[in-house]
Amino acid sequence: MLLSWILLGGLSSFAVTPEQVLKTAWADTTYTSQEEMRPTDSRNPLRNVEGFVSAEQEGSKNEYEVGLKFQFRSWPEWKLGPNSEPRKKVLQEAxxxxxxxxxxxxxxxxxxxQQKMAVLSSSMKLSEGYLKAQSLSLRAGRTTTKSFLGAQGDIYKLKRLESGIAQEHKLAAKRIKSWVPQWEENPLESFDLISVQEVVDAVGSLPTPEASLTARISETEFKDISRELEILRGREDQWVKGLDVSQTHKEDEIGYKVELTLQLPHLGSDDLSRQKQNELILKRALKQKEAENSKDRLVSLKNQIQNLAGLYKMTSQGLKESQKVKGQDTLAVLEGRLLQEQTELDLLSQQQEILTLFVEYLLESERLATEPTKNHLSKSQKVVAL
Known part of the structure; x- marks a missing residue:
């Protein structure tokens, strides 16, 4: 009895729930690497401080010099600093x-x-049965060669579709296994996937933020680029570049020396700096356009979900109506059932598209950031236990 309990316990440990898969996000490198990032906004007026020592010997005379070299930042660089903190904060949250x-x-x-493959398996059996029925009808003269070839072509289409869906399933399973290595690719346990109507209700009840996550990131990147551009321009106008302070020892004499390094603005052009500035100007314009285009992202996603949900509802109603029709002829019955299963595949594809858009909406509205431990795809709103 004890041995059976241990074996069953060991087997159940390989059963994986969606919440266990979601939990691995907290160990993802995109998240953990944010903790290693260090602040760069030091507001230090000095770019670099370097100490130096030099010594000379001439006969019995020794001379050496010690000092410090100070290199200054330009005024905009000192005033603004790299200041990537706002962008870093947004990236950490995202x-x-x-x-x-x-x-x-x-x-x-x-x-x-997985659900599509189950429907396809049934459709394949029906199609093969339909092809045999067409073959018999063709011999009896009750159907045409065109109908027979059409049935044959439908099987080839199903096989191509099956291959594509199997590949999609395989890639998804491979990705999940990379996050949960102990998973043996059994069906996920307790996956109470929300319905399309529940998605529509959730999107309708959620307040729509003014700006999407993509827009926020683009805006902070725009500000960072503008800051970098101002710093580069400020370096061209910088008069005081550095200061050297040193002490000289020569026999019994001690001397002091101060050297100031000045730059005459615009006297000489730095082509590399100008080239970098031109690149930043173009990059800034693109980021500004990207931010503007992303402002209506949430409204667009919401409209897409609602429109596709309307189509899904209409397709579902059509499937229910077709199931009420009873045929007498064998071919007509098989054709009806094949059409119904094709409609079921269409519904699954529509459902997948709606769910994908829903997750995109949750990301852009920052609900995934504010409610990360909630399984947003669960009917019962299960919680990810950390």
């Missing part, structure tokens, strides 16, 4: 959301493709 986003997409792909 890094976990990105890791969760990737896992959600693979969970959807794995689950839906």
């Amino acid at each position: 890094s976990l959301a990105w890791a969760l986003h990737e896992r959600y997409l693979n969970l959807i792909s794995y689950q839906i493709s």
Whole structure:
């Protein structure tokens, strides 16, 4: 009895739930690497401080010099600093959301493709039965060669579709296994996937933020580029570049020396600096355009979900109506059933697209960042136990 309990316990340890897959996001390198990043906004007026020692010997005379070299930052560089903190804060908040986003997409792909393969398996058997029925009808003169060849072509289409879906399922399984190595690629346990209507209700109840996550990141990158551009321009106008302070020992004499390094602005042109500035100007313009284009991202995603949900509802209703029709002829019955299963495949594809857009909406609205431990694909809103 004890041995059986241990064996069963060992087997159940390989059963994996969606929440266990989501939990691995906290160990993702995109999230953990953010903790290693150090602040760069020091507000230090000095670019570099370097000490030096030089010694000379001439006969019995010894002479040596010690000193410090100070290199100054330009005024804009001192005033603004690299200041990547706002962007770093946004990226830190988004890094976990990105890791969760990737896992959600693979969970959807794995689950839906598994359901598609089940429908395809049934469709393949029906299609083979339909082809045999067409062959018999062709011999009896009750159907045409065109219909027979059409049935044969449908089988080839199903086989190509099956190959593509099997590949999708395999890739999703491979990704999940990379996160949960002990998983033996059995069906995920307790995956109570939300319905399309629940997605529509969730999106309708969620407040739509003014700016999407992509827009926020683009705006902070725009500010960082503008800051870098101002610093580069400030270096061209910088008069005082450095200061050297040294003490000289020559026999019994001690001397002091101060050297000031000045730059005459615009007297000489730095082509590399100008080239870098031109690149930043173009990059800044692109980031500004990207930020503007991303402002309506959330509204667009919401509209896409609602429109696709309307199509899904109409397709579902059509499937229910077709199931009520009863045929007498064998070919007509098989054709009806094949059409129904094709509709089921279409519904699964629509569901997958809607769920994918929903996860994208959760990412862009920053719900994945504010509620990371909630399984947003679960009907019962299960929690990821950390």
